[in-house]
Amino acid sequence: MADTRQRLIDGAIDTIRTHGIAGTSARTIAATAGVSQALVFYHFGSVNDLLRAACLDATQARVVAYADRLSQVANLRELLAVGRNLHAEERTHGNVMVLAQMLAGAQNDAHLAEATATALEKWIAPIEQTLGRLLATSPAAGLIDTAGLARAVSAAFIGLELYEGVAPDAAQTALDSLDRLAVLLEVMDDLGPVARRALRAKLRRAG
Amino acid sequence: MADTRQRLIDGAIDTIRTHGIAGTSARTIAATAGVSQALVFYHFGSVNDLLRAACLDATQARVVAYADRLSQVANLRELLAVGRNLHAEERTHGNVMVLAQMLAGAQNDAHLAEATATALEKWIAPIEQTLGRLLATSPAAGLIDTAGLARAVSAAFIGLELYEGVAPDAAQTALDSLDRLAVLLEVMDDLGPVARRALRAKLRRAG
């Protein structure tokens, strides 16, 4: 049996997933973990401090499970496939939803905000690395800021997860439309030399 | 002086913005509105019913303010400019953040979920219409599902707003990277006939 500290962390994650940030309290967490509510304060000092620890711990665990897969991605379509895979697995593990709920709670709490930003960065770093690798040979390589794009993609992913919670069917069409958009980007990466040259020239003028 | 019902709605929006969904209660709303807490239940029956009404009311008000601007958008860059404008104005009006907080709270409440989805649809409809108009002449027109894309863009926007709350600088780079990406898409729309033909052929084969 895991030690109490870890049980509280796991309980906190579970509680955020099932009750949302608004329904997460020392009592609900302790009930999920099967321990006394007082232990939240003994081990972590406050509920928010537990949330900070739990968020970082859970995110770390999920990210390492994906770092390998991301490093093996060879093109945008595969990256999107990993994204959809992640999205599907998140239905059980739920780290993205935890981050979404933490983000909502962190808007008015600088302490939570710092931890949530740090947790998000754990996802962003490998995504940024992957994007940089994939887009290095693109005709638009100089125009694309992979650091910013990785953050935009990650934030968008969280928004989509929240959206799916209130409109699953509509969110599905949203995800499908991104599939098609990725095809578009891949085609651009795979243009013949003439078209590629034309595109590059246009980009130079526009950028 | 506005009637109490409207004051409660305005108070609810204000409270969600400043306290987040986790810090929103009948008492905090009533305090913001300057009326008795009991009136929440007299006028709306429950806190969640007030939130539903407030979310729909406030969203409607903001969307009509943007429908005109969206209808005058002539290209993707202008659409993105409207988006950034909206993003900036949202710092004061805050409807996107309200929707983000509602989304977080709605994940475990079917009643809130329905209202939030309806409110979101109010934003999505004009965006979908605008996208459909702008992309009709694109070489990739047949490949793009404007309905899904409008939903993806809207959800992404909400995710970015949440992200900005915990990492303003990083969110800025994310927004900037989208600016550049829009340039990319515009250039594609503006290719010469040769490149355009090549792109179209590739798209047919890939799609």
Added chain:
DNA sequence: GTCTATAACGAGATAGAC
């Protein structure tokens, strides 16, 4: 329609027994 008062309960946090 609006208020005060109150009921019934959950919240964060602490004290103290073991």
Added chain:
DNA sequence: GTCTATCTCGTTATAGAC
């Protein structure tokens, strides 16, 4: 290190005065 008990306050919701 874990528990029960408790304090104080905030929460939803209702009752009843005005």
